[in-house]
Amino acid sequence: MAAVTDRLENVNPTVFQRLKERVVLAEEEDDNIVDKIDDREIFDMIRSINDPEHPLTLEELNVVEQALIDVSDDESYVKVQFTPTIPHCSMATLIGLAIRVRLLRSLPDRFKVDVKITPGTHQSEIAVNKQLADKERVAAALENNHLLDVIDQCLVSKK
Amino acid sequence: MTGKLESIANLEGHEDRVWSVAWSPNGFVLASCGGDKTIRIWGKEGDKWICKTILEDGHQRTIRSLGWSPCGTFLASASFDATTCIWDQKSGEFECNATLEGHENEVKSVNWSVSGSLLATCGRDKSVWIWEVQEDDEYECASVIHSHTQDVKKVVWHPTKEILASCSYDDTIKLYKEDEDDWSCCDTLEGHESTVWSISFDGSGDRIVSCSDDKTVRIWKSYPPGNQEGVVVSGKHSKWKCVCVLSGYHDRTIYDVHWSKVSGLIATASGDDCIRIFKEDTNSDRNQPSFQLVATQRKAHSMDVNSICWHPKDENILATCSDDGTVKLWRFTPAEE
Numbered sequence: 001m002a003a004v005t006d007r008l009e010n011v012n013p014t015v016f017q018r019l020k021e022r023v024v025l026a027e028e029e030d031d032n033i034v035d036k037i038d039d040r041e042i043f044d045m046i047r048s049i050n051d052p053e054h055p056l057t058l059e060e061l062n063v064v065e066q067a068l069i070d071v072s073d074d075e076s077y078v079k080v081q082f083t084p085t086i087p088h089c090s091m092a093t094l095i096g097l098a099i100r101v102r103l104l105r106s107l108p109d110r111f112k113v114d115v116k117i118t119p120g121t122h123q124s125e126i127a128v129n130k131q132l133a134d135k136e137r138v139a140a141a142l143e144n145n146h147l148l149d150v151i152d153q154c155l156v157s158k159k
Numbered sequence: 160m161t162g163k164l165e166s167i168a169n170l171e172g173h174e175d176r177v178w179s180v181a182w183s184p185n186g187f188v189l190a191s192c193g194g195d196k197t198i199r200i201w202g203k204e205g206d207k208w209i210c211k212t213i214l215e216d217g218h219q220r221t222i223r224s225l226g227w228s229p230c231g232t233f234l235a236s237a238s239f240d241a242t243t244c245i246w247d248q249k250s251g252e253f254e255c256n257a258t259l260e261g262h263e264n265e266v267k268s269v270n271w272s273v274s275g276s277l278l279a280t281c282g283r284d285k286s287v288w289i290w291e292v293q294e295d296d297e298y299e300c301a302s303v304i305h306s307h308t309q310d311v312k313k314v315v316w317h318p319t320k321e322i323l324a325s326c327s328y329d330d331t332i333k334l335y336k337e338d339e340d341d342w343s344c345c346d347t348l349e350g351h352e353s354t355v356w357s358i359s360f361d362g363s364g365d366r367i368v369s370c371s372d373d374k375t376v377r378i379w380k381s382y383p384p385g386n387q388e389g390v391v392v393s394g395k396h397s398k399w400k401c402v403c404v405l406s407g408y409h410d411r412t413i414y415d416v417h418w419s420k421v422s423g424l425i426a427t428a429s430g431d432d433c434i435r436i437f438k439e440d441t442n443s444d445r446n447q448p449s450f451q452l453v454a455t456q457r458k459a460h461s462m463d464v465n466s467i468c469w470h471p472k473d474e475n476i477l478a479t480c481s482d483d484g485t486v487k488l489w490r491f492t493p494a495e496e
Contacts, residue, residue: 140265
């Protein structure tokens with residue numbers, strides 16, 4: 001996994017407008033209606049993850065977008081594509097890992113989660129995707145306390 | 160008409176994902192290990208399967224896999240803490256009497272040769288280590304092999320000869336033999352398009368089945384020098400060729416495959432929570448074999464199935480384990496012909 005460096009790779013990232021907070025609808029308050037997990041709900045789980053090097057969220061950097069989330073509650077499947085800010089971003093694996101950890105902690109166990117780089121947006125896309133999909137290496141990485149601290153920092157919501 | 164799989168025991172106790180299960184050679188007990196850093200030994204009491212012993216304090220991190228010595232006296236455990244522990248019951252209880260150190264980081268797999276005199280380990284540091292078993296619980300490193308270019312997932316010995324096979328994140332399978340006092344890679348099997356998670360020899364040792372993140376199962380056959388089929392062999396070692404690809408059956412990564420030495424059936428464990436059984440057709444051509452899916456157990460576990468192991472004596476019993484923290488035993492009933 002990439003180490004966190006002191007130097008910013010992308011000094012002036014473009015900052016994007018945040019989505020409005022989700023409006024809670026009357027039927028969602030009704031416990032008799034089964035709420036299926038949808039793309040907006042997944043997006044809300046990951047939008048506030050902090051970028052490892054900028055004081056901005058993944059949403060503000062357009063690293064995650066609601067449109068790049070596929071979810072099927074019936075099939076217990078979630079796929080998240082994320083877009084590194086620059087094609088040689090060395091933080092790509094770490095960002096993907098943070099997204100994966102957030103979803104592992106937030107979703108019911110039955111869900112299968114795939115976290116991948118948006119096709120064509122990173123020069124090591126295949127290698128990063130392969131590493132993020134290898135649950136054995138992810139499990140080993142998450143036993144590394146230093147790395148876990150860095151991920152937890154990304155997952156602290158500032159608000 | 161397909162065969163039937165029925166659950167005969169649901170073994171709960173692990174407090175985290177269970178990575179691996181291994182039957183003792185006589186099949187009396189089953190060992191399991193996982194993210195909770197323990198090994199559990201399960202056995203039958205009356206009609207019921209229970210946890211006989213919990214082995215703790217051997218490892219500081221996840222225990223990834225287990226291997227019984229052929230005599231059943233020793234149990235080896237491979238851990239993410241970079242060590243391999245050797246346990247025995249000489250004192251009446253399981254104790255860790257040797258720790259093998261040398262790998263730089265996570266050890267992923269451990270396996271004993273058929274004679275019990277050699278042990279192999281592999282890991283994230285891309286290396287395969289061969290250890291010689293000495294007297295008095297001493298283990299000496301006989302060779303460190305750096306043939307793979309990535310994380311090595313599993314090592315498995317040939318059922319009758321001192322030939323070792325390994326599979327890796329580099330998408331290949333490799334075979335090793337001792338040559339003039341040193342171990343070296345004698346063949347590389349290429350074909351899988353992603354990580355090869357597991358391999359298993361058939362009873363004869365002439366064939367290997369492999370499974371992968373590419374969602375396929377492949378059958379490989381060895382062709383010795385001077386083979387009648389005319390497969391070109393350079394040098395004195397057999398050439399392995401892929402003779403069958405089983406694709407379209409699995410929906411996600413296949414984490415384990417086991418070829419029964421008793422029945423010849425192949426069982427797979429995968430990330431789609433299913434277990435599947437494949438049977439070779441009766442009139443199958445060994446150079447172009449055909450296999451049928453004879454049983455599928457959907458939702459065998461509530462999460463990924465990580466390991467699958469046929470009972471060494473009772474041809475219809477299987478053990479599995481999963482991310483859901485459970486170990487399960489299954490009875491397979493073949494379809495009536």
